Each structure stands twice: as structure tokens, then as C-alpha cells.
Amino acid sequence: MNQPVRPATEVSDVILDSMDFMMSRLDGLTVEEYLWEPVAGMWSVRPDSDDVPTVDGAGVREIDPPPVTTIAWRLWHIAIDCLDDYTRRFGGDQSDALTVWTLDPSEAVAILQDKWDGYRRTVADRDWWEPLGEDWEFWSQHSTADMAMHASNELVHHAAEIATLRDLYAAEKDAS
Numbered sequence: 001m002n003q004p005v006r007p008a009t010e011v012s013d014v015i016l017d018s019m020d021f022m023m024s025r026l027d028g029l030t031v032e033e034y035l036w037e038p039v040a041g042m043w044s045v046r047p048d049s050d051d052v053p054t055v056d057g058a059g060v061r062e063i064d065p066p067p068v069t070t071i072a073w074r075l076w077h078i079a080i081d082c083l084d085d086y087t088r089r090f091g092g093d094q095s096d097a098l099t100v101w102t103l104d105p106s107e108a109v110a111i112l113q114d115k116w117d118g119y120r121r122t123v124a125d126r127d128w129w130e131p132l133g134e135d136w137e138f139w140s141q142h143s144t145a146d147m148a149m150h151a152s153n154e155l156v157h158h159a160a161e162i163a164t165l166r167d168l169y170a171a172e173k174d175a176s
């Protein structure tokens with residue numbers, strides 16, 4: 001793992017650099033892993049009646065208990081529901097996240113990288129202690145640093161879930 005030379009003097013560098021590592025865990029992702037559903041009732045990405053790949057539960061918030069989700073769903077959630085949404089809000093766009101995704105894992109990883117790059121550029125150029133403002137609804141009085149830490153939490157826990165699903169998929173395949 002390549003780590004940046006330390007010490008860093010900017011909190012933004014420390015936080016943003018720490019999030020770069022997750023992308024390497026997606027190397028070699030196959031379609032079978034991407035769409036694997038080891039339990040019934042998982043949320044995923046599925047073709048609709050017009051063969052458009054749509055996201056199960058897109059736009060649904062706070063479901064209890066939350067469903068188990070596939071790698072495809074988690075990559076959509078990180079790329080679109082989180083990073084793209086945050087980047088758009090920094091620009092004043094409060095429109096809903098896209099509900100169309102891809103069934104191709106390579107394309108999903110490329111989109112995720114693009115959304116991460118856009119988010120990173122946007123956040124790195126901001127005053128980290130300035131309140132976010134009205135485009136952020138209940139987050140409006142929070143700072144960019146607060147949002148970056150929330151984004152970091154989303155990336156870390158979903159990346160860990162993706163890594164676990166990949167490990168379980170590999171273990172099941174090896175046991176067969």
C-alpha cells in the first residue's frame with residue numbers, strides 16, 4: 001500500500017489521502033461477485049422492464065432493519081448517493097441521485113473513481129471550517145470538515161462491506 005509521505009500539515013490532505021486506498025480493493029472485480037446475492041431479499045441493481053439497470057430502494061432512507069446489499073448496490077450508493085450528491089450540493093444542486101446504474105463492474109469502478117475525483121477536488125478547495133449552508137438541509141450549520149468525515153465514514157464502512165463480500169464470495173467459490 002502506497003502511503004503519502006508524512007507529516008502533512010493540512011487536515012484536508014490527511015483525511016482525503018486516507019480515503020484513496022479503498023479503490024485498490026476493487027481490482028479484478030467480476031460480474032459474478034458484483035451481482036452476487038448470498039441471501040434472499042438483497043437490494044441490488046437489476047434490469048427493469050425496459051432492460052434499464054435500476055437500483056433497488058433508490059431514494060429510500062432510514063429503513064429498519066436495513067437490507068443486505070450487493071457490491072453493485074454499494075458501489076452505486078458510494079458513487080452516486082454519497083459522493084455525487086455531496087459534490088452537487090456543494091454547487092447548489094439538490095436534485096435527487098440517479099436511480100440508473102450499470103451491470104458492468106468495470107464501468108461501476110470507473111464511475112466511482114470519477115465521482116471520487118470530483119468530490120475530492122471540490123472538497124479540497126473549500127474552507128474546511130465554513131458552515132455548509134442551506135443546500136445541506138439539516139447539515140446546514142455543519143462544516144465541510146464534518147461532511148468530509150461523514151463521507152469518510154460512508155467510504156470506510158461500505159468499502160469494508162465490499163471487501164467482506166469479496167472474501168465470502170472467494171471462500172464459497174474455493175469450497176465448491
